[in-house]
Amino acid sequence: MTKMEFWELMEIFRNKSDGDNEVFLQSAQEYLSGCNAEEIYYFGGYLGAYMESVNECIWIDMACKVINGYVSDDTGLYFALWLISQGEKVLLEALTNPDSLANLPYIPFGNAEFEMLMSVTFEMIGEDMDIEKVHSIQIKCLEIIAPDIQYKNNDKYGNYECFEDGMEDIPNILPNLIKRADSENFDWKNLYEF
Template sequence: MDKTEFWQIIESAKAAAQGDQEIQEQAIINSLEKLEPEQIVEFECLLRECLLEADHFNIMAAQRIIDGYVSDDTYLYFRCWLIGQGEAVFTNALQNADTLASVVVDPYQDFEALLYVATAAFEKRTGKAEDDTTFPRAVASERGLDYDLGSETKGEDWTDNQLPKMLPKLWKKFGAA
């Protein structure tokens, strides 16, 4: 699986879901379980690459403005949500996080379930019920694709008083409250 296939699965599921994350989650699982186990593993690895790519202080600042706070979990789930929006939204946000002002309607955007779709599909495809070293999460961790431990947030850190000028569109929409 390459990035084009990865984004096709994400975007097809998003289109089918029409804003319902449970449907989007199930659509991704349904797409993945038709693939070979190795491809499901590659999906997990590409997902983790995207999570690491989006680990940037500008994305964190956007989440801070939108939600009013940032924690380790909410930041991770926000990046999952960002990936779930598709390649264009993801890429645009990485180039300029303020573009999210035209995408985000409500605060507290997260898509935690995206973290588990490859495992669910792998279990269905292989019939394995217990995690072992062949599971997508284990393989990705073995390859060093760990979004929890040791990953370093890119870019420059910020303070709250910098946010209005840093991301003015998001600040106008969410931060002024």
């Protein structure tokens, strides 16, 4: 499976799901059930590589705070999976300009997470999964996607003293996303503490 094929599949699953994570997951499982183990490993490899690229990115954590009202290690990861499910263009643009997420046609404020997507590869291969092979393929996929991954200000973590300083800067970084949350009556600031 190539990077292009991975994204084509994500688009097919997304179009079938109409924003419903369960339908998306079911579409992915149905498709992958007809694939050989190597293709499933590569699907999981690309998914893992993109998760790694997004994980702990301050810009994506900021967007998670505005869209979900909170961010933690787990919720940040689940938000990253939701973001990946939105497609290549949305994901890559969000890494360089997280405020671009304000332009999405539909944002499930308070619930933009997709934890179950993480387990689809294991479910398809089962207990025979070769963890060393998973790791090896994910490293290959990271190398393949590396040229595409660019971050705002060329810095995944921002130039902040600490995470909390980044969260304090949200109004300067995400003005349009904040307007969008406000327009949908989502109180991102007071839902949970970061």
